[in-house]
Amino acid sequence: MQRRFLMTPICLSIMALLVNDVNAHPGHSHRRPRTQVPGAAVTISDRVWTDNDGSVLVRGSFVSVRDDQLQVRRADDTLVSVGLLRLSNKDRTWVEQRQLQIRVENDSVVQIPRPSPTTFCDCDDEQFHLEQQLQVEDLPLLLAQLDQDTVKSVRTPEIAKTFEAFVRSKAIKTHWDDRYFYVESNGIPDHRLMVGITAWQQQVPIPQKYFGENAWRIPLNPVPAANPRTTRNEFLRGAIALAANGVPIFNPLNNRGDDAYLFGELDEFGGHCGRADDYHYHIAPVHLEKAVGKGLPIAYALDGYPIYGYEEPDGSPVVNLDKLNGHKGPDGRYHYHATKEYPYLNGGFHGEVTEREGQVDPQPRAEPIRPFLRPLRDAKIIDFAEVKPKAFQLTYEIRGKKGTVSYVLADDGSASFTFVDTDGQKTTETYSPPQRGSTDRRPPSQNNPGPPPGENRQSTNVPSGLPKLVVTSSSVDVEGYLSIDCTCDGAGRSPAVEWKGAPEGTKSFAISIWHVAPDREKSYLVVYNIPPHVSKIAEDEKGVGVFGHNDRRQAAFDPMCSKGPGRKSYNISVYALSSELKLTPGQASRPNLLQEIKQITLAEGTKEFRYERKR
Numbered sequence: 310m311q312r313r314f315l316m317t318p319i320c321l322s323i324m325a326l327l328v329n330d331v332n333a334h335p336g337h338s339h340r341r342p343r344t345q346v347p348g349a350a351v352t353i354s355d356r357v358w359t360d361n362d363g364s365v366l367v368r369g370s371f372v373s374v375r376d377d378q379l380q381v382r383r384a385d386d387t388l389v390s391v392g393l394l395r396l397s398n399k400d401r402t403w404v405e406q407r408q409l410q411i412r413v414e415n416d417s418v419v420q421i422p423r424p425s426p427t428t429f430c431d432c433d434d435e436q437f438h439l440e441q442q443l444q445v446e447d448l449p450l451l452l453a454q455l456d457q458d459t460v461k462s463v464r465t466p467e468i469a470k471t472f473e474a475f476v477r478s479k480a481i482k483t484h485w486d487d488r489y490f491y492v493e494s495n496g497i498p499d500h501r502l503m504v505g506i507t508a509w510q511q512q513v514p515i516p517q518k519y520f521g522e523n524a525w526r527i528p529l530n531p532v533p534a535a536n537p538r539t540t541r542n543e544f545l546r547g548a549i550a551l552a553a554n555g556v557p558i559f560n561p562l563n564n565r566g567d568d569a570y571l572f573g574e575l576d577e578f579g580g581h582c583g584r585a586d587d588y589h590y591h592i593a594p595v596h597l598e599k600a601v602g603k604g605l606p607i608a609y610a611l612d613g614y615p616i617y618g619y620e621e622p623d624g625s626p627v628v629n630l631d632k633l634n635g636h637k638g639p640d641g642r643y644h645y646h647a648t649k650e651y652p653y654l655n656g657g658f659h660g661e662v663t664e665r666e667g668q669v670d671p672q673p674r675a676e677p678i679r680p681f682l683r684p685l686r687d688a689k690i691i692d693f694a695e696v697k698p699k700a701f702q703l704t705y706e707i708r709g710k711k712g713t714v715s716y717v718l719a720d721d722g723s724a725s726f727t728f729v730d731t732d733g734q735k736t737t738e739t740y741s742p743p744q745r746g747s748t749d750r751r752p753p754s755q756n757n758p759g760p761p762p763g764e765n766r767q768s769t770n771v772p773s774g775l776p777k778l779v780v781t782s783s784s785v786d787v788e789g790y791l792s793i794d795c796t797c798d799g800a801g802r803s804p805a806v807e808w809k810g811a812p813e814g815t816k817s818f819a820i821s822i823w824h825v826a827p828d829r830e831k832s833y834l835v836v837y838n839i840p841p842h843v844s845k846i847a848e849d850e851k852g853v854g855v856f857g858h859n860d861r862r863q864a865a866f867d868p869m870c871s872k873g874p875g876r877k878s879y880n881i882s883v884y885a886l887s888s889e890l891k892l893t894p895g896q897a898s899r900p901n902l903l904q905e906i907k908q909i910t911l912a913e914g915t916k917e918f919r920y921e922r923k924r
Contacts, residue, residue, distance in 0.1 A: 494555025531613025547668030612660030857897025
């Protein structure tokens, strides 16, 4: 009896985790204060729901979880929804425990013996009601009856150990559900960046928003693929793995298929910036071994399998790697290894992954605020530093002469750049986050990583709040799908476009067909100087207006030809202008068009349509 009395608090905690009042009705109004059960680890009383920074999201009582949304009933009896990914780790654990209670009750997984009841509180029908103390001898049987997947859902997964050091340093945040491990980060590591690059594309590190629904996610229960995929000349876009510090790792081959390391594109830590100014590695970040701890992975591939350094977890040499740079360890579990030669890390995916448009899908989106640029020939990056909070300076050298790129990041997401080239010419540029339907300016010249001398250009987003044109297309069916004749699956004809509602004073029209890809906006058609009396163009029309250049630098329509499966959205935008444009076809790219029409747009309208590649 003495032993049972001393163990009562433990019994009550386990009871609180496993048992729920059989009369509970989630969703009823909570009309009077609840009394927490003495010793219980979980209660369904009102609580304050917070994020990991301690900010209050909502106050109220748990109702249910549906589609990754937590429903909470507030004191005024109203229901509100909060995304599970926004909750703190503590609150997510509470929700998991509460769901476990409900599953145990509803599925009758555990049968609780109920001899003479002992009442601990005066409870209403929604309170946690314990009718007896659980005897210690009953615990092993009770736990053995639980669904093991359910038990695992409230435990910390093994993968969390790899990221723990960077969670403690507040460089990243992590959480998980029963399927995925989520990592939130800004993609910027704490080591020196960019130094040592000898093939530079004029991109610089800008923090990304890999947070919330845009967080990285890694499968907790990887499934071996029936046909493993290689990364040689596949998955050339996007990440293939995630480092322990929350920095993505891309294919060692760049998007042209060249070895980025041998090509001189990587800094001393094996990383550089992509077209969205997003920093990422291209080889295994073995320098992280010291931070993560001995015997732990330094990264995880996006198929869910871990990536270790040059040695096995026990320190022994690595032998018998397969063609994907992985093998099974003594424990029978598969993992990858870093190597000093190609493929440097996972050379493919042992586990199941989905490829969409040349990359693993899903994965977070990088958000560019300026156009990607051309490589700056013979430039070598010799320094990069944060000179003050949110202010950075990159120093490069060309044949002994130095140039700099300085930029300041504002709280509204904009960035102010100052470029000083190797001849001392100084230019400035301000970029704002692009709005839907807009894009940035023409890229700077190769020899001057800024705008032409004397210019001080601002963002060229098309003005908002303008009168709207009504845009339609007979090439788009009633379900919103583009005719197959206007795609690469058919004849590749340009779509028909019709518009109305042009205001007085319209002197010309311009048309742009475009699409928002994961890394940038793509342009398929630019037509300008369409006469003011014209209100429609026919399918495959070539005799009205002047054709500018699409992204392939062709004065023609580039038909949709998606590289991956799945439905995608495209846009036809029409602009009513107060004058004609003085652009040559070679100058009239979509970015330049938007730049030129910024001050002369009288009205604009957009027709959205869909396209799904036929296989």
